[in-house]
Amino acid sequence: MTTLHWRVALPAGYRQGDVMAFHGRDAEGVAEQVAPDRLRKAIVYGGVAVLLEVDFTASEAVCRAEIDGPVSEGLRDALHEVLNNILGLRIAPEPFAQLVANDPLMGPLVRANGSLRIVQSATPFEALTWAVIGQQINLPFAIALRRTLILQAGRQHSGGLWCYPEARDVAHLNLEELTVRKFSRAKAGTLLRLARLVHDGELSLALPATGDVTAVSQALLNVKGIGPWTVNYALLRGYGYADCSLHGDVAIRAALQKLLKEDSKPDLARTEQWLRQYAPHRTMAAAHLWASLQA
Structure with missing residues (x-):
């Protein structure tokens, strides 16, 4: 096992509780565990099981990655980006607060919520699959289905947590493995279709260097079972895109x-x-x- 370390400065007014609430949605703690000042989350990244551990202080996040396998070139930088996602450090709250400072409706909401941030999923694929799973069902059922997907397609890290799977892991499932565990045929079909397109290289989830989401958005809309709400939610939770219109929510x-x-x-x-x-x-x-x- 290899261990990597980071120290990430936290902005003034950082709302640690929002991070814990988002990652602590599954009370069974299959892939994530939260404590008052610690977050543990396991993922598969580049085919390798990784356990991310974050200890919070008043001013910084002390981060470690326990890697069950070789450290490939670029993995450290990639995992640092994952940490920025799960810590909600992509979108600064100040520009919107300034925009609505005198807004009679949104202004009071912003002042009441202080430095609210968008907490993201670890990767765009995790955000997309969560959006598909959560379509048109209640939150507890969605969390249970997510847990099922992790246990079906993920793998267990040596530290005990189950890792959220990558596209290649989900692509190897078949429809019946999901439908017998309460996935609808439509939902299971969309998940498998998405995973196989990504795994086979027919659908890229990478943004261009400009950060323009147009191509990714259109490519996702071309996938059967994925509509505008799913795309916008994935842009928000997966990419930290600042201008998602969630009018369908x-x-x-x-x-x-x-x-x-x-x-x-x-x-x-x-x-x-x-x-x-x-x-x-x-x-x-x-x-x-x-x-x-x-x-």
Whole structure:
């Protein structure tokens, strides 16, 4: 086993609790474990099982990667990017806060939530599969299905946690291995289709150096079973893209109804139009709307 170390400075007002809440959704702790000041998460990266451990202090995250295998060229840099994802360090909250400082509706939400950040999945593939799993079902059931996928396609790290699988691992499953474990045929089919396209090199999840998401978005929309909501959610959780329009999200529409003090949820078209005023910071607008439902 090889161990890599990092120390990551945390910005002022960093909300560690948001990170723990996102990664601690599965109470069984199959692939992630959270404690008051520690996060443990296991993934497969480049075919190698990796356990990421993060200890939080007031000003920094002390990070380790326990690697069950060889350290390939570029793995250290890749895992540092993964850490930025899972710690929610991609999108700075200040530009959106400045944009809505005098906004009578969003301004109070931002002031109430302080330095809210977007916590991401470790990789775009993890974000995409989570988005597919979570489509049109309640959160507890989605978490249970996610756990099933990890146990079916992942592998156990020597440290005990199960690693979230890569595309190559999911691609080797068959439909019945998922449907007998409560996946719908449509959901299982989409997961396998996505994994096989990525594994076979027919679908690239890499962004160009410019960061333009257009090509990836269109390629994903061409995959049967993946629609605009899934793409936007994956851009948010997988890439840390700052301008995702989550107008198709039921919770966003519920939060907007609450914010506008209306008797019914606004429809998709009106929600999309309303969110457009916050471009190019619609991701943070969505984050604050989601948070408002917990207030």
